[in-house]
Every structure is written in structure tokens, then in C-alpha cells.
Amino acid sequence: MTNRIWNFSAGPAVLPESVLAEARDNLLSLGDTGVGVCEHSHRGKPFVAVAEEAEALCREIGGIPDNYKVLFLQGGASSQFAMVPMNFLSAGQTADYLVTGSWSKKAVKEAKLFGNVNVACSSEDTTFNYIPKTQSWSEAPRYVHFTSNNTIYGTQFASEPTGYADDAFLVCDASSDIFSRPIDVSKYGLIYAGAQKNLGPSGVTLVIVREDLVESGNSELTSMLQYRTHANADSMFNTPPTFGIYLMMLVFRWIKAGGGLAAMEQKNKAKAQCLYDYLDSSNLYSATAAPEDRSLMNVTFVTGDADKDADFIAKATAEGFNALKGHRSVGGMRASIYNAFPEAGIDALLQFMKDFEATA
Amino acid sequence: MTNRIWNFSAGPAVLPESVLAEARDNLLSLGDTGVGVCEHSHRGKPFVAVAEEAEALCREIGGIPDNYKVLFLQGGASSQFAMVPMNFLSAGQTADYLVTGSWSKKAVKEAKLFGNVNVACSSEDTTFNYIPKTQSWSEAPRYVHFTSNNTIYGTQFASEPTGYADDAFLVCDASSDIFSRPIDVSKYGLIYAGAQKNLGPSGVTLVIVREDLVESGNSELTSMLQYRTHANADSMFNTPPTFGIYLMMLVFRWIKAGGGLAAMEQKNKAKAQCLYDYLDSSNLYSATAAPEDRSLMNVTFVTGDADKDADFIAKATAEGFNALKGHRSVGGMRASIYNAFPEAGIDALLQFMKDFEATA
Numbered sequence: 001m002t003n004r005i006w007n008f009s010a011g012p013a014v015l016p017e018s019v020l021a022e023a024r025d026n027l028l029s030l031g032d033t034g035v036g037v038c039e040h041s042h043r044g045k046p047f048v049a050v051a052e053e054a055e056a057l058c059r060e061i062g063g064i065p066d067n068y069k070v071l072f073l074q075g076g077a078s079s080q081f082a083m084v085p086m087n088f089l090s091a092g093q094t095a096d097y098l099v100t101g102s103w104s105k106k107a108v109k110e111a112k113l114f115g116n117v118n119v120a121c122s123s124e125d126t127t128f129n130y131i132p133k134t135q136s137w138s139e140a141p142r143y144v145h146f147t148s149n150n151t152i153y154g155t156q157f158a159s160e161p162t163g164y165a166d167d168a169f170l171v172c173d174a175s176s177d178i179f180s181r182p183i184d185v186s187k188y189g190l191i192y193a194g195a196q197k198n199l200g201p202s203g204v205t206l207v208i209v210r211e212d213l214v215e216s217g218n219s220e221l222t223s224m225l226q227y228r229t230h231a232n233a234d235s236m237f238n239t240p241p242t243f244g245i246y247l248m249m250l251v252f253r254w255i256k257a258g259g260g261l262a263a264m265e266q267k268n269k270a271k272a273q274c275l276y277d278y279l280d281s282s283n284l285y286s287a288t289a290a291p292e293d294r295s296l297m298n299v300t301f302v303t304g305d306a307d308k309d310a311d312f313i314a315k316a317t318a319e320g321f322n323a324l325k326g327h328r329s330v331g332g333m334r335a336s337i338y339n340a341f342p343e344a345g346i347d348a349l350l351q352f353m354k355d356f357e358a359t360a
Numbered sequence: 361m362t363n364r365i366w367n368f369s370a371g372p373a374v375l376p377e378s379v380l381a382e383a384r385d386n387l388l389s390l391g392d393t394g395v396g397v398c399e400h401s402h403r404g405k406p407f408v409a410v411a412e413e414a415e416a417l418c419r420e421i422g423g424i425p426d427n428y429k430v431l432f433l434q435g436g437a438s439s440q441f442a443m444v445p446m447n448f449l450s451a452g453q454t455a456d457y458l459v460t461g462s463w464s465k466k467a468v469k470e471a472k473l474f475g476n477v478n479v480a481c482s483s484e485d486t487t488f489n490y491i492p493k494t495q496s497w498s499e500a501p502r503y504v505h506f507t508s509n510n511t512i513y514g515t516q517f518a519s520e521p522t523g524y525a526d527d528a529f530l531v532c533d534a535s536s537d538i539f540s541r542p543i544d545v546s547k548y549g550l551i552y553a554g555a556q557k558n559l560g561p562s563g564v565t566l567v568i569v570r571e572d573l574v575e576s577g578n579s580e581l582t583s584m585l586q587y588r589t590h591a592n593a594d595s596m597f598n599t600p601p602t603f604g605i606y607l608m609m610l611v612f613r614w615i616k617a618g619g620g621l622a623a624m625e626q627k628n629k630a631k632a633q634c635l636y637d638y639l640d641s642s643n644l645y646s647a648t649a650a651p652e653d654r655s656l657m658n659v660t661f662v663t664g665d666a667d668k669d670a671d672f673i674a675k676a677t678a679e680g681f682n683a684l685k686g687h688r689s690v691g692g693m694r695a696s697i698y699n700a701f702p703e704a705g706i707d708a709l710l711q712f713m714k715d716f717e718a719t720a
Binding site for chain 2: 003004005007009010011012013014015017020021023024025027028029033034035036038039040041042044074075076077078079081082086109110113194196200201202203204220222223224225237238239240241242243244247320322323
């Protein structure tokens, strides 16, 4: 077995080694079935058991109330950017969007095809390095949409936005911090998340949606774009991405065994704190996000000198630190340290950063 | 390692054992990268190399002309049922659909949301057990849609439909026989196929589409539903299903090493012939599809006695023949024997069928 290196990829991202080892051992035969996990019919007992366990664990770990559906879909958050307004926004209706990064902007672009968008706030004025504290809510929005964590800019909402109209429901793109900390699902109408950061491989999208909203959605859409289609068929209206759901089930088991979301949050806070403390004390590096809005998932930093950044990334890569380069739109460095990123990797990165600073 | 059993699942379906073994060995580290295949960024060099090889092999094996795009999408054939008319059919325009099974019917249902559908033929009168030989073409259809193989009913088009208006382009749902035999791609405007039968795991959809059609598609759709979005971004507009594409690349390598599509067809014909010959000679079983329309992929048969069918399936399952039960809508038995299903499994099934017949 090749030694695994420290993988700071923003997504697809590192998965727990024990999860990968178990998946590996089931590729040619899921348990003792004699049929590999990717080869089972989605309607056969062995895979149905996987899907049921995935949903049950998701509900248990996430504290998801009974009046919410848990769906496993395809198409990523990018498909949800459209599915949300297609289902819930009619021409003439307005939705409020909090614009805190590129992904929120993309969500706005798609929503505008279907209804009115009120940009309730934006931090684009300073390259999205903070979360705006005040919003210009519209009078009667159908829903309020926000991106809980911004992978590119290293910012994260500390808590849900408040103060919007009572009748509106909250929609969250939680792709990059889902299940990294406990949340009160009952505050939300709909939460969506591409799996490839905290939950599994790319190709599965988790959607948690309140039942009354499912029923209220536009029923004139093509089948695959209606939440009710998937809700009514337990996410098996069509063939689901079986391997992705299986891997997600294993990740849920791993989260549960690791103490659930409260334990995840504690570890994530500790990991991020180590890096931010050092960045704040360093004479070379500086964190790019506003201190009060720093992400526990994506730690972004610069030296202030693009050549030095490039040198840092080249040397880090050579020493086996994978994917520390910041997103092409902002440059600098980014350490993505989702649930599955181990503490030992933080220690190793800190040592490397200190060594680099000493010689820079 | 648990012994693998004979897996006749209609999809997700059996994959080549060598492909699964290689995937297994790359789950914790893709090659010597130290990062598992599911954990690599889709924009990093190691995965980009995978995606490029997948496309190159697909083009080589399939003989895909340069003026066609090869796309790796999500959402399965069910999403294509809508994407095709959304992109190419305006209100008032007509498309011709050949209705040869449940999947064609579903495609018709979705297309009707966007334009006029002319059902050019249907074999529903006899539970879809044949492929109609004559069609009632409309005068100027935008496109003609057919399902090349019908998994549930065990029928398959021997060749592409002909005789429709010159200006129309041909669209094919090839989910269950893609790359099981050579086809002349230049006869088609668009071919789509969920991967989970002949190409890989569920969760990836292969789309082969002529460039001029991509450009002609409706540009007012939400981004994810426009073919041009994916064509312009080499299928990386959003995070693609990386593991599925990787497995598909391995399957393409396996097809190439096995002699390409001509060799696949030869093997598939031989496998199916063994079963049909025996069914035709048997006093117990009979094949359900019209002889001239029999599928090389899904061999459907009955004893004519539902209790005996149930007994057959129970005993076969007990002896390690997986998923021989026919689709719930038609009953009876179905042996799905896609490219990756081995000859030895056909021999084993034949022996079991003979033994069962001898004692029945």
C-alpha cells in the first residue's frame, strides 16, 4: 500500500481511511453476497438495506425531525441552485439571497431565471472576506437563501441569518460544512449539500426538506426536477448513485462512532484554532478572512507576496502536502480541513509552515 | 475474498472482475499519488488525466467522429428524457417517439411537457414483446427518439429506424446496449446512456451529441440543463461524479483490451444464442420476445406457470444465481447478460435450467 499523504483538497476531499478500507473490501462482494457493492440492483435487498441505513443514520446524526424528508439526489449543489427556485418561486415572487461568495452568486444567477431575487447583502466589495452582519430583507420573500460556508474565501456563518419575514423559509447550501457541527434543522425549510466535502464522494447530493414544502412545490415541472418525485419514491424514482450512497452510509457510521456532530465540531474547532493561532502570531503569513467569520473548514492565508506563495505551494507539494493552492480566483493558500482531515495532518502542516517561515 | 456468484442483475449490473480489482487497489491511493481516487480534486492533474483517458478511449472504442461531444453527466437516462426536449423542442414543434417499452413511454411523458409528441409506433398492444416494423412518421419532426434495447421486455432494435424526414435527427436511449456492438455514430444526433449496465456504476450518464446540436439548444434554460454548459466545460462545469468516470475509464480499457466493440458483439451474440437455442428446444420454458427482435442483453422467458416461475427463481437464488426474477411489471424470468457477464455463467445457468426442467 502506498503511503497516504496529507490531502487538503477542497473537494472532492479526504475521506476517513477506515471508510475507504471498508469500501475497498466490499467492491468485489458486498458482505458475503458475492456481488460487489456497485453491482447490486438498487431494488435488491442488500442495497435497499444500505439506503435505509444511510437515511436512518443521517436522521439520527443530524437530529432531523420526522416532518423532514431526506433525499439522495444527483447533480450537485449546482442542480439545487435551479431546483429550489423552480419548485418554490413563481414569476412575480421574490426570494432573498445572501451573497457571500461565488457559489451564492451562481445560485442568484439561476434563481433569476424563475422569479425575482433580492440580494439581501453582499460582501463582494472586499472579495468576500467577511459575512455581512446586516441585511436588506424584502417585504415578503418566499424564501431566504444562504451559503453556510464559503470554500473559496474561507468564511462561515457562525449561525443562521435571522430577522427576515416570518412567512419565509430558510434555504441553505451547506455543501462545505454539512455535519461539521450540530445545527437545528427545524430552523430550515431546505438544506442541500453536495457530498464531496464532508459526506462522501462526488455524485451524490443530500437534500433535507420539510414535507409541507415538498408538497407545495411546482407540480408542472419535469419529473426529475420535482422534489415530490424523489420524496414519494424514497430517492429511487430512477437508479440512484448506489456507490456514493454506500460510501455516505459508511461516513455516517464513522461520524456516529466518533461521537456525532458535537464531537465533530469540537475536533474541527481545535484543528482550525491551531492554524489560526499560528497565522495570527506569524510574521510571514496572514489569514485572509475577517477574524469573526473564519471558516472551520477552509483556512485561507497568504504571505502577501505572490512569488513567496508560489514557492510555499511548490515546496509543500514536494513534501507531500496535497492541494494547498488557493482557488484560482483568489490565489494564496487554502487548507481544507473537513471532518475527515486528521489532527496529525494539522501538526505536520504547522511544522512545515514554521520551517518555511524560518527560512523565508 | 468471498466467492463471486453469477449476477444477472438488469442494472446496476455485473462489472469485469479485473476492473473491480483495480478500482479496489486505487481506493486508498490512485496510483502512487497517496490520495484515493474518490479524494482527488476533479481539477487536479491525476483526475484530469483519468477524465481525459475516459473520453479518448470512449471516442476510440465507439468510433465517435470529431464533430461529436462526449459528455459525462449526472441524473441518468431519466434526466435525459427531459433534457432532450428542453433543449431541442419548442412549443409547437413535434418529435417522433418509437414506443417499445416502459422507458420509451416515460420519455414521451416528459417530452410532452415541452412540445408535441407523435407516437410513431407502439408495441404496447402485446406487452411490448416486439419491435414494430412500420412507423407513422410526422411530416417534419425535430427529432426521432427510440430506445435501442428494452430491458424489461427483452427486445432490441437490430438496426436504427429509417424512413423519417431528412431534416430530423435521431436520438437514442442506449442505456442498456451501449457499446455492446459497433454502431455508426454518424447516423445519430444524440445518444445517451446511464452507465450502470454496460459502462460502469450508476450515477454517470454518457451523452454523445453532435456539436451543431449542442449549439442549437435552448439557451434560456438553467445552466445545468443546457448541453452547451457541459460541452464548453469538458463536463466540469460542476464537480463531476469522479469515481464513476474512473470506473468507466477502466471499463473502456477492458473493452479495448478485449478486442473492442466487434469482439463484444461476437461474444454477446454467442452468449445469447446459447440461451435462446435452449429456450427454443425446451418443453418447459419459452422466450417471451418475438424471435426476430430478441435482445442480446436481456433474455426474458417464462414457464407459463407463475408458481413454477417462482419455484425456479427461488431455487436459482439458493444456488447462487442472482437477480433472475423478471421485472415486476411482467413477471417470469430475465437473464441480463451485458458485456461483462462471463460465458461461464451462461454455461452454469444452462445446466441449472436443464436440471430444473428434468425435475419439474
